[in-house]
Amino acid sequence: MAKYLNQNPVLVAVDCIIFGYDGENLKLLLIKRAIEPEKNKWSLMGGFIGENENLDGAAQRILLELTGLHDVYLEQLHAYGTPDRDPIERTISVAYFALIDINKYNKQLNDQYHAEWFKLKEVPKLIFDHDRMVVAAMNKIRYQAALHPILFELLPKKFTIPQLQALYEQVYDSPIDNRNFIRKITASGLLIKQPEKDKSSSRRGAFYFKLDKQKHKAQFQSFLSLTIKPK
Amino acid sequence: MAKYLNQNPVLVAVDCIIFGYDGENLKLLLIKRAIEPEKNKWSLMGGFIGENENLDGAAQRILLELTGLHDVYLEQLHAYGTPDRDPIERTISVAYFALIDINKYNKQLNDQYHAEWFKLKEVPKLIFDHDRMVVAAMNKIRYQAALHPILFELLPKKFTIPQLQALYEQVYDSPIDNRNFIRKITASGLLIKQPEKDKSSSRRGAFYFKLDKQKHKAQFQSFLSLTIKPK
DNA sequence: TCAAAAGTGTTTACGTTACACCCATGC
DNA sequence: GCATGGGTGTAACGTAAACACTTTTGA
Known part of the structure; x- marks a missing residue:
């Protein structure tokens, strides 16, 4: 069948804001970006959507790659689409937040991404619009947790x-x-x-x-x- | 600068769930889809994102095209990305809901889309996953309206x-x-x-x-x- | 026996609900 | 003068907030 004409396709990525709690501090899992631009800067874990994947599936895959965990609490946060948010190529990012038991993670650590847990108040500057995403995720969690019992996912x-x-x-x-x-x-x-x-x-x-x-x-x-x- | 390699770009659309209230009934504004596939079936108003537009901007533009209205209450709802949600070509859709004063709209009616207001309980079957979007929008409005004074936007x-x-x-x-x-x-x-x-x-x-x-x-x-x- | 955290009750204030009647007006 | 929808008050209830002391136990 014919395709839509005169439209410009763009890349679609999924970025995950991963929260963990160690019994003492609420933390965020960040990685050192492996590719240019902004190589070696701190970043959310993300990736491009696969050909046969839906958005939730992509988020699950990305989380699995980084943490080795299945069945994680994941919720779509917001889609970000400012034209120049990624300087290389136009990319729409759909952000998800995840709540995981930090101890489970520790057992299955996958270190190829140089991932590190940061206390929320000590999160470094992140690439692109990832700072905004973290702020939005935090607000959403406060909102959700006031109304639904989601924080158990962190324990x-x-x-x-x-x-x-x-x-x-x-x-x-x-x-x-x-x-x-x-x-x-x-x-x-x-x-x-x-x-x-x-x-x-x-x-x-x-x-x-x-x-x-x-x-x-x-x-x-x-x-x-x-x-x-x-x- | 180089582009990301081996990634498959997709189309990104914005679909708007447009609510209106005439003082008596809560209604949804639908259009007859102008292009194949599903031509002439009822659909949400949507469109592809422009090259220099962000997502919110695209939603505003789409709303302006259909209703002639600026400064409408618009809120991002959810991104939908099932691989085959559009049978023609892979398209991620970012859904927005809008709350408008139905009377304002009537003054600036733009009829090229064969738009019609439907009472919520009389909404016909819509194309693709638009039914899901409407249900999600309705749930979100209930949620939001219980916590924030958003319904004034409809009056x-x-x-x-x-x-x-x-x-x-x-x-x-x-x-x-x-x-x-x-x-x-x-x-x-x-x-x-x-x-x-x-x-x-x-x-x-x-x-x-x-x-x-x-x-x-x-x-x-x-x-x-x-x-x-x-x- | 003392330090340190866990656990337990009561009172008060406030917000939410349930409920029934009078008011203003045009016909 | 009556039918129609608009507007007003109060009492009971339940939830949330404020508040201080006793318990357990290892060092």
């Missing part, structure tokens, strides 16, 4: 409530009252208490919890207000 | 509270208690009462209000809860 299967609270505090960059936090979280019914404690960060130890995946799935679409309302 | 400069309420009822497809609605809306401080009444829909008449644009802008980012929480 290991077993986690403690103090860990969870610290994560929320990092995301919103503000302190949370622990009594109110515990009440809200337990009232949500999303957590299942485990018999064991994590003794690594206190003498007394904190009970582990697991996420009730049934309820998590069921409640995901219901708007929750798990924390602070973002201003 | 004329002067509007009555009953009109506004009917609009919310359309968007959420559920009845709203008028006493509570009035209280919330007036408490928001977003409305400025006008001395005149609209007598067109009742004997008593309903006061016109204007939007306080200063406050609207200021409050836009603060999360509001203007209506029903969507389930």
Whole structure:
């Protein structure tokens, strides 16, 4: 069949803003760009879309290449298309953000990209419009996490409530009252208490919890207000 | 400078989901597709991105072409990239939704596209993946409108509270208690009462209000809860 | 026994909901 | 004078916020 006439095709890339949490700090996974231009500058992990791939699939592939992880929480963020955003050739980029358990990643480290985790407040200048993307991703996560229980994606299967609270505090960059936090979280019914404690960060130890995946799935679409309302 | 090697460029289009409100029904503006394939089938208004345009600019241009309107509320919805979504040639589509005052449009009607307004519940089958886009746009509007005062974009400069309420009822497809609605809306401080009444829909008449644009802008980012929480 | 983090309840304030009647007007 | 839609108030309820002390245990 005929093609559309007089149109100019462009490259389409996918860039991933990858968040991880180590139980203490919220971090971003960055790579050293391997090709010119801006070779060896810090960059988001990205790649061009394949011929038989859809956008989500490309994002999954890119994440797999960098981290070795399947089944990662991925969400489309925004498409960026300023004509000169890539100086070499016109490229539309569809940005995705990912939330991963940083410890899982560590086991399957793939180092060909010189990837490094940066604390959010210590993220270096990035190439092209990647800084904008990171800011947008952070805003979106704050938005989403205020309404849906997405932050569990950043935690290991077993986690403690103090860990969870610290994560929320990092995301919103503000302190949370622990009594109110515990009440809200337990009232949500999303957590299942485990018999064991994590003794690594206190003498007394904190009970582990697991996420009730049934309820998590069921409640995901219901708007929750798990924390602070973002201003 | 060299180009990226071994990559396959694709077409990038922008499709607009255009919502309008006539004071009674929430409607969608559709066109009869002018070119093959699927010629003469109902479709969203769209177009390919121009060489010196960014994505937002392309959406604005497309909207201007169809409606004659500048300065329309436009928001990027999602990028769609299934390989075969357009049977002719691989095309990534970035969908935008627009909220316009349907009466403004009527004055500047541009009929070369055989555009027609459809009540939301009477939208016909659309080409390609445009049905999905409409559903996604509707969900996003519900989401956004629950948190931000965006629905004013659908109303004329002067509007009555009953009109506004009917609009919310359309968007959420559920009845709203008028006493509570009035209280919330007036408490928001977003409305400025006008001395005149609209007598067109009742004997008593309903006061016109204007939007306080200063406050609207200021409050836009603060999360509001203007209506029903969507389930 | 002391330091350090985990866990537990209560009170108050505020926002949301539910609910019913009077008002203004044109016919 | 009556039908039609517009506008007003209050009480009950539930959720969120503020707030301080006891518990556990390893050093």
